[in-house]
Amino acid sequence: MLGSTDYFTGLFDNRRRTVAFVVASLALATIPFTTTPYVTDIVFTGLIFVMLGVSWNLIAGYAGQISLGHHAFFGVGAFISAWLTTPARANLPEAIQSPLLVAVFVGMFGAGLLALVLGPILFRLSGHYFAIGTLAVAAIIQLVLEDQRRFSGGSTGYYVQNSMSSEVIFLLTLVATVATIVVSYGIVNSRSGLGMRAIHDDESAASSLGVNPLKYKLFSFVVACAMAGLAGGFYAQFRLYVNPESTLSVTWLVDTLVVVILGGMGTLAGPVLGAGLFLSLDTGLRTFAGEFATVIEGGLIILFIVFIPGGLYKFLADRFGSEDQPSDADQRTPNEP
Amino acid sequence: MVASDLILEALLNGLLLGGIYAVAALGLSLVFGIMDIVNLAHGHMLMVGAYVAIFLFTTFNITPIIGMIGAFVVLFALGMALQRVLLERVVGEGIEQPIIVLFGLALMLQSIGRIWVGSDAQATDIGIPGEAIDIAGASLSFPRMVTFAISILLILGTWAFLKFTTTGLAIRATAQNNSAAQYMGIDTDNIYVLTLGLGTGLAGAAGALLSMLFPITPFVGWSYLLKAFAVVVLGGVGSVAGTLVGGLILGVSENVGVLYLGGGFRDIISFSIFVLVLLVRPHGLFGSSGGGE
Numbered sequence: 001m002l003g004s005t006d007y008f009t010g011l012f013d014n015r016r017r018t019v020a021f022v023v024a025s026l027a028l029a030t031i032p033f034t035t036t037p038y039v040t041d042i043v044f045t046g047l048i049f050v051m052l053g054v055s056w057n058l059i060a061g062y063a064g065q066i067s068l069g070h071h072a073f074f075g076v077g078a079f080i081s082a083w084l085t086t087p088a089r090a091n092l093p094e095a096i097q098s099p100l101l102v103a104v105f106v107g108m109f110g111a112g113l114l115a116l117v118l119g120p121i122l123f124r125l126s127g128h129y130f131a132i133g134t135l136a137v138a139a140i141i142q143l144v145l146e147d148q149r150r151f152s153g154g155s156t157g158y159y160v161q162n163s164m165s166s167e168v169i170f171l172l173t174l175v176a177t178v179a180t181i182v183v184s185y186g187i188v189n190s191r192s193g194l195g196m197r198a199i200h201d202d203e204s205a206a207s208s209l210g211v212n213p214l215k216y217k218l219f220s221f222v223v224a225c226a227m228a229g230l231a232g233g234f235y236a237q238f239r240l241y242v243n244p245e246s247t248l249s250v251t252w253l254v255d256t257l258v259v260v261i262l263g264g265m266g267t268l269a270g271p272v273l274g275a276g277l278f279l280s281l282d283t284g285l286r287t288f289a290g291e292f293a294t295v296i297e298g299g300l301i302i303l304f305i306v307f308i309p310g311g312l313y314k315f316l317a318d319r320f321g322s323e324d325q326p327s328d329a330d331q332r333t334p335n336e337p
Numbered sequence: 338m339v340a341s342d343l344i345l346e347a348l349l350n351g352l353l354l355g356g357i358y359a360v361a362a363l364g365l366s367l368v369f370g371i372m373d374i375v376n377l378a379h380g381h382m383l384m385v386g387a388y389v390a391i392f393l394f395t396t397f398n399i400t401p402i403i404g405m406i407g408a409f410v411v412l413f414a415l416g417m418a419l420q421r422v423l424l425e426r427v428v429g430e431g432i433e434q435p436i437i438v439l440f441g442l443a444l445m446l447q448s449i450g451r452i453w454v455g456s457d458a459q460a461t462d463i464g465i466p467g468e469a470i471d472i473a474g475a476s477l478s479f480p481r482m483v484t485f486a487i488s489i490l491l492i493l494g495t496w497a498f499l500k501f502t503t504t505g506l507a508i509r510a511t512a513q514n515n516s517a518a519q520y521m522g523i524d525t526d527n528i529y530v531l532t533l534g535l536g537t538g539l540a541g542a543a544g545a546l547l548s549m550l551f552p553i554t555p556f557v558g559w560s561y562l563l564k565a566f567a568v569v570v571l572g573g574v575g576s577v578a579g580t581l582v583g584g585l586i587l588g589v590s591e592n593v594g595v596l597y598l599g600g601g602f603r604d605i606i607s608f609s610i611f612v613l614v615l616l617v618r619p620h621g622l623f624g625s626s627g628g629g630e
Contacts, residue, residue: 133615135562143604250559292452294448298445301438302441302445306427
């Protein structure tokens with residue numbers, strides 16, 4: 001099923017993979033100091049996509065729950081961090097004004113808490129009902145924020161202030177992205193990850209073997225939504241502007257889907273590859289296809305999911321993967337680092 | 338407090354609006370009930386249908402009541418092509434793939450719509466003369482009454498088609514048990530193609546009708562998808578009569594709610610009803626089976 005069990009089919013063996021990961025992260029850290037602000041901006045968007053993709057993949061690719069409300073948690077994180085660094089614009093008391101990092105972390109916890117409250121309700125639904133239910137909840141959150149102009153700025157949007165330079169925020173976002181990947185890696189290789197994949201493959205079978213579906217679904221949902229909130233928090237602080245219409249827009253969900261599906265659902269490296277591919281595609285497409293870029297992206301998700309359902313990662317792994325890698329999930333212990 | 342004649346007017350107009358909501362949801366409900374697929378592009382197909390009617394109206398001055406047939410035919414063809422070309426390949430491989438294919442399609446329709454017709458709202462006019470009717474001090478607008486009558490006809494027509502024709506029987510048989518239907522000599526692949534065509538065709542017809550009442554932009558798709566799904570949940574998956582009841586409930590609650598809370602709350606009201614119903618009865622008020630797992 002969708003490559004959910006063969007994410008170790010290797011592009012690299014573990015050590016090479018780790019080295020590549022570290023080198024890539026260090027290379028990205030030099031971006032704001034060696035390139036133009038334009039490139040920095042693009043790469044920053046890429047980091048946000050990696051965070052959104054990796055986190056959505058956790059709930060959808062591993063636990064098999066297609067959440068179509070991910071963008072709302074991104075937006076909630078963004079708005080909470082905006083309120084905390086710039087309370088005056090929403091007429092909030094000055095006392096809650098906090099440093100950037102605190103604001104971003106509260107945004108992350110806020111999004112996670114919201115997921116914790118909504119999760120037990122939403123997980124009364126399964127399959128299609130869950131997908132549509134999350135889409136509806138996200139729409140309600142957006143409509144309420146749009147209506148509360150005092151807090152969201154309405155269609156004018158909300159301007160954010162903070163005391164850090166954009167280079168530093170970029171580096172912090174990079175650290176957060178790396179942390180997101182490492183935490184996800186830990187989760188999918190832990191007992192919880194095993195539980196999540198068991199639910200994905202066959203919920204009733206897993207349930208009959210003593211795996212509590214709600215526990216693992218809720219766990220992956222809360223963690224994934226908190227990560228989306230973290231991405232949102234950094235986004236608000238880097239762009240210095242949030243708007244209930246565009247920051248909570250379903251476009252974020254679409255881009256997340258594109259990233260995960262291009263890269264490979266249910267694989268950890270997938271969203272990272274996908275974000276890279278998507279970013280180069282998107283930047284390229286916008287220069288020569290202009291406004292048709294979104295149409296082509298929609299077409300790409302369809303073509304990939306129909307013809308290359310494992311995504312780019314699986315595609316590359318099948319072609320170029322080294323043969324001594326165990327491709328079978330059974331040969332791997334759950335706690336492999 | 339709001340005056341009682343205003344409440345009556347909102348109630349009656351809500352019932353009339355509910356008729357169209359029922360048509361908008363009927364196709365979604367049938368496709369979900371029969372094929373076990375939630376057409377995430379349903380709202381966007383409705384939007385395309387509305388633009389077919391708008392095109393016929395502005396270019397040839399054809400009233401949307403006739404234009405509706407054009408919208409139905411265009412969307413019927415689109416739905417059949419979609420099933421033949423794409424969905425047949427992914428059905429039965431878990432729920433992720435159909436959901437994502439249809440999500441991608443919705444995105445494409447919205448972007449193409451934005452490029453072709455722009456983001457400005459457009460609407461049509463009924464194009465035939467008629468007077469509003471007063472009932473106990475409540476005024477019922479003429480276009481709303483006509484669209485309601487047509488909606489009821491469409492729903493009855495769909496019901497009769499499923500109930501009394503051989504093809505309808507084949508569709509119901511396929512919905513009950515795909516393999517058993519195949520043993521009886523029914524080409525279930527063709528039945529699925531036809532069902533999706535019918536479902537999306539109804540979305541097109543509903544779009545044409547809605548263009549007379551509300552302005553249409555390329556971005557209305559998600560909102561109508563959620564409203565249609567709310568109706569499906571209220572009425573029960575795959576039930577024609579339930580869909581009508583669900584549509585009426587949604588239309589009335591929206592209109593009466595707006596009276597008390599203000600126009601900005603129209604969508605919040607219907608989405609909240611939807612989430613509330615799911616909370617209390619995860620498979621709908623009248624629903625028992627179909628989809629979900």
